[in-house]
Amino acid sequence: xxxxxxxxxxxxxxxxxxxxxxxxxxxxxxxxxxxxxxxxxxxxxxxxxxxxxxxxxxxxxxxxxxxxxxxxxxxxxxxxxxxxxxxxxxxxxxxxxxxxxxxxxxxxxxxxxxxxxxxxxxxxxxxxxxxxxxxxxxxxxxxxxxxxxxxxxxxxxxxxxxxxxxxxx
Ligand code: ZN
Numbered sequence: 001x002x003x004x005x006x007x008x009x010x011x012x013x014x015x016x017x018x019x020x021x022x023x024x025x026x027x028x029x030x031x032x033x034x035x036x037x038x039x040x041x042x043x044x045x046x047x048x049x050x051x052x053x054x055x056x057x058x059x060x061x062x063x064x065x066x067x068x069x070x071x072x073x074x075x076x077x078x079x080x081x082x083x084x085x086x087x088x089x090x091x092x093x094x095x096x097x098x099x100x101x102x103x104x105x106x107x108x109x110x111x112x113x114x115x116x117x118x119x120x121x122x123x124x125x126x127x128x129x130x131x132x133x134x135x136x137x138x139x140x141x142x143x144x145x146x147x148x149x150x151x152x153x154x155x156x157x158x159x160x161x162x163x164x165x166x167x168x169x
Pocket of ligand 1: 087088089090130134169
């Protein structure tokens with residue numbers, strides 16, 4: 001296991017459409033472990049392949065409900081809407097308000113290639129949408145309603161309970 005370098009905005013790798021994973025081998029397991037280590041070290045809640053320079057359809061997510069390793073994930077159903085704050089480990093120092101579905105059902109393969117169906121809601125659903133966008137070269141700043149300044153963010157944290165604390169993905 002190792003900490004990998006996080007690719008930041010301006011690097012073309014963040015703008016590519018990733019290819020599916022075909023081989024479920026030791027290398028894939030090592031990549032997913034490295035991605036989890038890298039995410040935890042950076043105190044993020046999600047990390048996608050392109051963020052460590054790997055253009056494959058892989059992501060790791062941990063929003064406090066345990067570590068999920070998603071290979072070849074596809075959103076198969078969404079319900080409702082939520083608007084909240086997002087940040088991104090590849091877009092340091094910024095945050096924005098983004099509208100996402102409130103409930104997201106995702107199908108993916110685990111690190112052994114076994115199919116999994118997972119129903120997520122609220123912040124977990126937001127993280128799934130954010131990470132899957134990375135696999136298609138999309139960043140949250142492309143779809144945010146507006147950017148949130150440091151000052152506004154601090155005020156929100158003091159005054160408005162409806163916003164979650166900032167968690168980069
Ligand atoms: Zn991100």
